[in-house]
Amino acid sequence: MKVRKAVIPAAGLGTRFLPATKATAKEMLPIIDKPTIQYIVEEAIASGIEDILIVTGKGKRSIEDHFDTAPELEQNLLSKNKLEMLASVQESSNIKIHFIRQKQPLGLGDAILQAKAFVGNEPFVVLLGDDIVESEVPCVKQLINQYEHTQNSIIGVQTVPKEHTNRYGIINPQEEVTSHLFKVRGFVEKPKIEEAPSQLAILGRYLLTPAIFELLETQESGSGDEIQLTDAIDRLNKIEDVLAYDFAGKRYDVGDKFGFVDTTIRFALKHPEIKVQVQALINELAD
Structure with missing residues (x-):
């Protein structure tokens, strides 16, 4: 089945950027002149994704406004013949995006669960807003290419320094199936450094089968007293193989x-x- 849909969680409180995020969505903080979330959306589109759902929360209205049309602004730019600027403004509104709110901040797993009706019975990708990836082939497209050969859920990973393993979900690799593609024994969310099973960290890109939703619905709270997506993926791996792909590209942590x-x-x-x-x-x- 073709991968057509993407889910972008954007409901976090952004506490690491306070006070800037007190009244501004963290995802709208710009890298030069473009909000971080637009880089994420552009990667999805460049990967062939047709429908995008952004999961927001309270105080995130600016994200919806950003991807909406702005007739007065556009007319003003047109009247002043600022055509390049007009094109950059219109670029963000010519995208098919849907929105849903996560009512309570119960964790990444709960945020993904809000997308169940949107996804239906299709494979889908998840892109986290804290990670911008520069690569010749978009990171999500790399995962889709692997899925087309395997029909398995694929998790994007890269090697991180050992002292940073407690910041990420870490995979316990079983064997390398093909180049850069690993079968996985298990997934651990933010392990103690001395207990990390490898240095291969989950870095904000997932391709999941819809079977994940049944597991998220029964997932108990984990690290940080939140419903962790990594924990549900670990359970999914016991039902159907979840593979990890060491993707190519430079990953930037804007979190x-x-x-x-x-x-x-x-x-x-x-x-x-x-x-x-x-x-x-x-x-x-x-x-």
Whole structure:
């Protein structure tokens, strides 16, 4: 079955970016001139996804507004012949996106469960907003390519430093089925560093079969007293094989302050309008 649908959870409180996120959705914080969530949506579209559901929460109305039309703004830009700027504004509204609210912040697993009716009986992808991936083939497309050969759920992973394994869901690999594709013994959410079964971390990209929903409906609270998607995936792996794919590409973590600044600088150095000035500033600061 073709993978047509994507779910983007965007209901988190964004506490690591307070006070900026007190009245602004974390997902709307910009990398230069584009909100982080737009990078995620663009990856889904570039991967051939046709329908996107964004799971929001209280205080996230700005996300819906961003992907809506803005007639007054567009007319103003048109009247001033600011056509490039107009195109950039219209780009975010020419996308088929649906929204649903997670009523209570019960964790990532609960957020995904809100998508059950939207997904139906189809495989689907999940993209987390804390991870921007730059790659020649979009990360989600890489997972879809693997699914077309295996018909199994595929989890995107990459190797992280051992001292960072307690920040992620970590896989316990059983064997390498084909190049970069692993059969998995189990999945552990944020293990103690000394107990991590590997350094292969789940990095914000999932392709799941709809069987995950029955498990999420009965999933008990786990790490952080939340319903963890990783725990449900571990149970799914006991029913049907869940594979892990070590995807190609540079992953940027925009979920914490340093990662956000690091990403902003790196993207600024490639931005056609400001890259020369930013490089000059870096050279000046390095002297």
